[in-house]
Amino acid sequence: xVAIMTKSTVTSQDEKTAFVRDEKGEILPVVENFYxxxxxxxxxxxxxxxxxxxxxxxxxxxxxxxxxxxEWTEFKGKGKLLTYTIIHFPPSRFQALAPYAxxxxxxxxxxxxxxxxxxVKLEDLRIGMDLQVDFETALPKExxxxxxxxxxxxx
Amino acid sequence: xxxxIASIISAGIxxxxxxxxxxxxxxxxxxxxxxxxxxxNLDPKRDIEALFVGMxxxxxxxxxxxxxxxxxxxxLLPVPAFRTEAACASSGVALRNAxxxxxxxxxxxxxxxxxxxxxxxxxxxxxxxxxxxxxxPFEQWHGITxxxxxxxxxxxxxxxxxxTEEQMASVAVKNHEHxxxxxxxxxxxxxxxxxxxxxxxxxxxxxxxxxxPRSDGxxxxxxxxxxxxxxFTDTPxxxxxxxxxxxxxxxxxxxxxxxxxxxxxxxxxxxxxxxxTPKDIDVAELHDCxxxxxxxxxxxxxxxxxxxxxxxxxxxxxxxxxxxxxNTSGGLKAKGHPVGATGTAQACEIYLQLTNQAGKRQVAGAxxxxxxxxxxxxxTGVVHIYQRGD
Numbered sequence: 320x321v322a323i324m325t326k327s328t329v330t331s332q333d334e335k336t337a338f339v340r341d342e343k344g345e346i347l348p349v350v351e352n353f354y355x356x357x358x359x360x361x362x363x364x365x366x367x368x369x370x371x372x373x374x375x376x377x378x379x380x381x382x383x384x385x386x387x388x389x390e391w392t393e394f395k396g397k398g399k400l401l402t403y404t405i406i407h408f409p410p411s412r413f414q415a416l417a418p419y420a421x422x423x424x425x426x427x428x429x430x431x432x433x434x435x436x437x438x439v440k441l442e443d444l445r446i447g448m449d450l451q452v453d454f455e456t457a458l459p460k461e462x463x464x465x466x467x468x469x470x471x472x473x474x
Numbered sequence: 475x476x477x478x479i480a481s482i483i484s485a486g487i488x489x490x491x492x493x494x495x496x497x498x499x500x501x502x503x504x505x506x507x508x509x510x511x512x513x514x515n516l517d518p519k520r521d522i523e524a525l526f527v528g529m530x531x532x533x534x535x536x537x538x539x540x541x542x543x544x545x546x547x548x549x550l551l552p553v554p555a556f557r558t559e560a561a562c563a564s565s566g567v568a569l570r571n572a573x574x575x576x577x578x579x580x581x582x583x584x585x586x587x588x589x590x591x592x593x594x595x596x597x598x599x600x601x602x603x604x605x606x607x608x609x610x611p612f613e614q615w616h617g618i619t620x621x622x623x624x625x626x627x628x629x630x631x632x633x634x635x636x637x638t639e640e641q642m643a644s645v646a647v648k649n650h651e652h653x654x655x656x657x658x659x660x661x662x663x664x665x666x667x668x669x670x671x672x673x674x675x676x677x678x679x680x681x682x683x684x685x686x687p688r689s690d691g692x693x694x695x696x697x698x699x700x701x702x703x704x705x706f707t708d709t710p711x712x713x714x715x716x717x718x719x720x721x722x723x724x725x726x727x728x729x730x731x732x733x734x735x736x737x738x739x740x741x742x743x744x745x746x747x748x749x750x751t752p753k754d755i756d757v758a759e760l761h762d763c764x765x766x767x768x769x770x771x772x773x774x775x776x777x778x779x780x781x782x783x784x785x786x787x788x789x790x791x792x793x794x795x796x797x798x799x800x801n802t803s804g805g806l807k808a809k810g811h812p813v814g815a816t817g818t819a820q821a822c823e824i825y826l827q828l829t830n831q832a833g834k835r836q837v838a839g840a841x842x843x844x845x846x847x848x849x850x851x852x853x854t855g856v857v858h859i860y861q862r863g864d
Contacts, residue, residue, distance in 0.1 A: 408598075
């Protein structure tokens with residue numbers, strides 16, 4: 320497995336699109352590349368070529384059947400809220416945002432992902448509500464240069 | 475009952491709380507001195523063959539490689555020393571590793587403990603350090619804190635089973651009532667349901683008094699092979715069962731946010747090894763990092779049906795004098811939660827209970843005890859079962 324979090328893996332002039340690739344040039348199923356896709360406004364996971372499982376976050380071994388053949392697949396980004404909470408005591412990076420809501424979204428395709436919920440009044444949060452994934456445009460200046468995805472009401 | 479894996483021949487615990495000016499090494503020494511004093515037949519230099527210690531974070535004191543440091547400070551050099559990190563289950567896992575050492579025949583007598591120094595950090599500082607035990611790219615990166623993770627479990631439990639904020643608050647009230655009877659506890663003060671319900675929100679529906687405090691403290695046990703335990707004491711406590719399991723580091727990928735799979739699996743292993751059932755347990759120390767975690771533990775350990783944990787506390791079954799008293803020490807909530815110290819501190823309380831040394835909080839006639847220690851979002855779970863050995 321390549322080291323996915325070091326600057327040395329980024330070689331292209333345009334860091335935003337410099338995916339981490341294997342020796343054949345294939346985009347590796349790693350966290351860094353998940354966030355590279357986010358900067359292209361794509362919510363990506365992987366599909367196991369052997370058992371067909373859809374897996375998120377992307378990784379190199381299928382946790383269902385142990386196969387090592389996984390291919391990228393794009394999710395529509397629509398789903399239902401499984402659970403949530405409202406954070407009043409945030410970590411230092413998020414001091415300015417509190418109170419804010421975070422939750423776990425179950426995508427229509429099946430995988431579940433955690434994230435911040437925006438554009439919903441805190442008192443209007445409900446388990447089962449329809450949300451969709453959107454992406455922040457700002458790219459952090461320092462490691463980790465991961466543009467955040469977030470959840471907002473389904474249009 | 476099955477056969478014992480190892481025997482606790484002594485135990486020690488520091489005062490928990492804000493211990494200004496005392497750091498990891500001194501807190502650990504305080505716990506170890508008590509354990510050595512309690513067992514006059516033990517000659518530490520001659521008898522102890524290894525040290526196992528749990529500690530979560532180097533960040534608090536800018537201090538890593540604590541195994542040789544602590545072995546030195548308690549006078550055990552040059553015995554092998556091992557430090558384990560499993561977030562809040564660090565010393566629960568250290569205990570299990572120590573049992574592997576004794577149970578395999580590698581060692582006859584070992585010291586196992588845990589320690590954490592936290593209170594010189596601000597709330598935000600501690601929040602940041604604890605958050606390191608959640609998934610960095612997918613939880614920390616999106617502003618999810620540990621209270622937030624347990625807040626999401628609580629919301630699910632309320633939605634699925636109708637558990638109420640009052641039931642969760644009752645766990646804090648009970649544990650403070652027990653903590654008031656423990657002179658080593660961080661908080662020795664009773665609180666009311668209203669105190670909990672009106673405290674500041676931390677991660678809705680969890681409020682400040684639903685959350686355990688940050689504390690300084692240390693704890694330890696001396697454990698020996700059962701065949702030689704009586705050389706050291708007439709009243710050993712036998713460790714009869716041990717279980718450990720892991721789950722996803724993050725909460726999001728689980729089927730059920732209202733249940734801790736690691737606790738269920740670790741408990742099944744420990745019950746089976748000890749040949750006991752949940753009905754046989756007389757006293758238990760549970761991992762109440764947040765009140766909802768104690769309610770889920772009741773269910774996952776089989777003290778009640780899934781979804782009935784709120785009812786169990788409401789009925790008072792887990793109070794001292796109840797059907798199954800839990801967290802007689804005050805639990806993480808009132809005794810305090812110096813993260814790395816908690817696993818072996820739970821075992822210390824059961825040792826005191828099963829040797830009739832628990833003072834005002836003694837459960838009369840307690841024969842069989844249980845500890846449940848979880849790490850992170852219940853990504854690690856460790857369960858141990860103990861029996862009186864006299």
